[in-house]
Structures are given as structure tokens and as C-alpha cells.
Amino acid sequence: MPLPQTEMPGRLQAYCAERGIRMTQQRRAILGVMETASKHLDAAQLLRKAQKLDASVDRSTVYRTLRLLKRQGLIDELDLMHIHGEGHYYERKLNRDHIHMACLRCGKIMEFVSDIFEKLKSQVEKDCRFRIVVSRLEIGGYCAHCSK
Amino acid sequence: MPLPQTEMPGRLQAYCAERGIRMTQQRRAILGVMETASKHLDAAQLLRKAQKLDASVDRSTVYRTLRLLKRQGLIDELDLMHIHGEGHYYERKLNRDHIHMACLRCGKIMEFVSDIFEKLKSQVEKDCRFRIVVSRLEIGGYCAHCSK
DNA sequence: ATCTCAACTGCAACCAGTTGCGACACGGGG
DNA sequence: CCCCGTGTCGCAACTGGTTGCAGTTGAGAT
Ligand SMILES: [Mn+2]
Ligand SMILES: [Mn+2]
Ligand SMILES: [Zn+2]
Ligand SMILES: [Zn+2]
Numbered sequence: 001m002p003l004p005q006t007e008m009p010g011r012l013q014a015y016c017a018e019r020g021i022r023m024t025q026q027r028r029a030i031l032g033v034m035e036t037a038s039k040h041l042d043a044a045q046l047l048r049k050a051q052k053l054d055a056s057v058d059r060s061t062v063y064r065t066l067r068l069l070k071r072q073g074l075i076d077e078l079d080l081m082h083i084h085g086e087g088h089y090y091e092r093k094l095n096r097d098h099i100h101m102a103c104l105r106c107g108k109i110m111e112f113v114s115d116i117f118e119k120l121k122s123q124v125e126k127d128c129r130f131r132i133v134v135s136r137l138e139i140g141g142y143c144a145h146c147s148k
Numbered sequence: 149m150p151l152p153q154t155e156m157p158g159r160l161q162a163y164c165a166e167r168g169i170r171m172t173q174q175r176r177a178i179l180g181v182m183e184t185a186s187k188h189l190d191a192a193q194l195l196r197k198a199q200k201l202d203a204s205v206d207r208s209t210v211y212r213t214l215r216l217l218k219r220q221g222l223i224d225e226l227d228l229m230h231i232h233g234e235g236h237y238y239e240r241k242l243n244r245d246h247i248h249m250a251c252l253r254c255g256k257i258m259e260f261v262s263d264i265f266e267k268l269k270s271q272v273e274k275d276c277r278f279r280i281v282v283s284r285l286e287i288g289g290y291c292a293h294c295s296k
Numbered sequence: 297a298t299c300t301c302a303a304c305t306g307c308a309a310c311c312a313g314t315t316g317c318g319a320c321a322c323g324g325g326g
Numbered sequence: 327c328c329c330c331g332t333g334t335c336g337c338a339a340c341t342g343g344t345t346g347c348a349g350t351t352g353a354g355a356t
Contacts, residue, residue: 022322022333043313058336063313079227081282086343087312101278112276116268121287123264129292130249130258134229137285139269144277170303170352191343206306211343234313235342 010035012092015074029053030065034075040089040109066090073134081140083107097121097135103143110143158183160240163222177201178213182223188237188257214238221282229288231255245269245283251291258291 012031016023029050033041041049043062050057069075069090078089081102099117101110121132141147160179164171177198181189189197191210198205217223217238226237229250247265249258265285272278289295 141280
């Protein structure tokens with residue numbers, strides 16, 4: 001049961017419209033899933049959820065849409081230390097960059113916002129004269145519970 | 149032409165010996181390549197170079213050895229913003245962690261060592277009570293030359 | 297030096313992600 | 327409202343990374 005097209009287009013759809021990106025039935029399904037996902041979906045999960053909204057969605061369309069959203073800077077791609085297999089995870093890019101920590105024992109994923117991270121990025125921009133578009137800090141280790 | 153086994157075993161082989169890891173003909177070839185690589189090899193390059201030392205080396209052995217070295221903390225795995233395709237890059241882990249920057253236009257890869265990065269990791273360990281084993285900061289953007 | 301056996305390997309089948317192609321549908325203009 | 331052009335889609339073939347298996351080999355013990 002697809003969302004009514006006229007209501008709640010969601011931010012991602014709005015951003016795409018602003019940028020003149022063509023909106024298709026399949027993209028609506030995929031964006032809808034990304035929009036409402038609690039967190040960190042991999043491509044297979046995204047495909048399954050999108051197919052519940054539009055059964056015709058194909059694997060290749062999911063990957064193509066992920067590439068599009070990545071290029072547009074609307075989502076981030078994560079490894080999460082490849083805790084489960086080899087694939088990547090995706091999440092909506094929010095206002096503030098955050099760090100990801102993955103516990104190598106229990107698999108828990110934690111997020112952390114830090115001013116020092118912002119300072120580090122400024123240092124890179126200044127000292128290396130490098131204009132940052134996207135940044136990813138991922139840490140593997142042991143969470144408070146598992147390091148006891 | 150394999151290196152003479154008795155000379156210059158290389159640090160990676162030494163580390164493996166210390167840890168009681170069995171040394172095979174194929175691993176010697178692969179470690180030899182990692183040891184002497186200038187930088188950032190992907191799995192296909194590594195396979196080709198290793199096969200020049202030992203033609204019997206198989207794709208699956210390369211991946212299995214990479215997994216071993218990763219688990220042992222002897223190499224780091226990088227995305228380098230997937231500048232070329234989807235795969236991963238590998239490099240010997242050295243004394244000091246460094247940041248990777250990839251230019252989205254010319255593809256140049258830069259490295260940077262920063263005390264602020266070290267401070268950020270300390271903050272994570274303290275504030276999140278998270279024991280860090282491995283960390284990866286990768287940045288995409290435009291290098292000094294390309295951002296003009 | 298030889299024996300022994302768990303660890304390792306190549307192989308082939310498998311699975312996840314990519315790509316070329318002809319069909320289709322979004323959405324701007326008439 | 328319908329037409330049209332082009333961007334997107336599903337499909338199927340392909341590529342790169344993984345895995346189960348049966349044979350091989352490294353290295354410690356005798
Ligand atoms: Mn990755
Ligand atoms: Mn490096
Ligand atoms: Zn944990
Ligand atoms: Zn550049």
C-alpha cells in the first residue's frame with residue numbers, strides 16, 4: 001500500500017524535486033523506506049522493504065538509486081567495520097556529521113557527535129588545502145559492556 | 149622467482165611467526181607483495197603481483213589471507229571513497245594512524261597525520277567508554293589543485 | 297628423517313553488485 | 327489532454343568476492 005502521493009512527500013522527495021530529479025514509482029518506494037528507516041539499512045534490507053511498497057522494484061534499481069542519492073549528498077555509505085559480511089550500510093545524511101563505533105564482540109553500533117571531529121576537519125581543510133565534501137570516521141573496538 | 153626464504157623474511161612474516169601462524173608458500177608470496185607495495189593495493193592487483201612470485205596462488209587464498217591479516221591487525225582496509233569501483237584497498241598498518249583524503253575529481257589519494265585525530269580518539273575512548281581497536285577516517289573532496 | 301594431523305589450498309559452485317539493452321513512463325510543451 | 331523525447335526500468339548476462347569440500351602441506355613430535 002503506497003503512501004498517498006499528495007501527502008507527506010518526505011524530505012528526500014522534496015530535495016529531489018528541488019534538484020529536478022525525475023520521480024518514479026520505484027524511487028518513491030525506495031525514498032520512502034530510507035526516509036522512515038530507523039537506521040543503517042543494507043541494500044538487501046532496503047530492497048525487501050521497498051518491494052513491499054512496490055513489488056516491481058528490482059535489485060539494480062535499488063543500487064542505481066543509492067548511487068544517485070550518494071552523488072547528491074543525501075545519504076552516507078558506511079562499512080560499520082563489515083561486522084556482518086562485506087556489504088555497505090546506508091543512512092540519511094542529517095545536519096550534523098557523526099562518528100560510528102561498532103563493537104567487534106556484540107555488534108552494537110553507536111553514534112557520537114564531537115566538536116573535536118569538527119575541529120579536525122577544519123584542520124584538514126586548512127593545512128592540506130583540501131575542500132571536504134564527505135567524511136567518514138568509523139571505529140571498531142569493544143563497547144563498555146563487552147570490554148569488562 | 150621467490151625471495152630466498154632465509155633472507156629478509158620481512159616484518160609481516162616475522163609478526164606471523166611470533167603469533168604461531170603457519171607460513172605457506174602462498175602466504176609468503178602475498179606477504180612479500182604487501183611488504184614491498186608502495187601503497188594501497190586492491191585485491192586484484194595483489195593477486196596479479198602474488199602470482200608472479202607463486203603462480204599457483206588462487207583468488208580465494210588472497211581473500212582468505214587478507215582476512216587473516218586484518219584480524220591480526222597487520223593491515224588496514226580502506227574504501228578510498230570507492231573512487232574506482234566498489235572494492236577495497238589494503239595497506240600495511242604502520243606505527244601511526246593516518247587519515248586518507250581522496251580527490252573526487254583527479255583521484256589523487258593523500259595521507260595526513262594529526263594530533264587532533266589522536267585527541268579525538270582519546271575523547272571517544274573516555275566519553276563513550278569504548279576501547280578502540282581499529283579506526284578509519286576517510287575524506288572525499290577536492291584537492292588544492294582541483295578546487296581552483 | 298619420517299610420521300601425523302590440523303591448517304591450508306585450489307577448485308567449482310555460489311551469491312551480491314554491476315552493466316548493456318530494448319521497453320517503458322515521467323513530465324514538459326503543444 | 328495527449329504527444330514526445332529522454333531518463334529510468336526490469337531483465338539477463340557478467341564480474342568480483344565467498345564458501346564447502348576433498349586433497350595437500352607445513353611444522354612439531356618422535
Ligand atoms: Mn567498504
Ligand atoms: Mn595510507
Ligand atoms: Zn559490545
Ligand atoms: Zn584533485
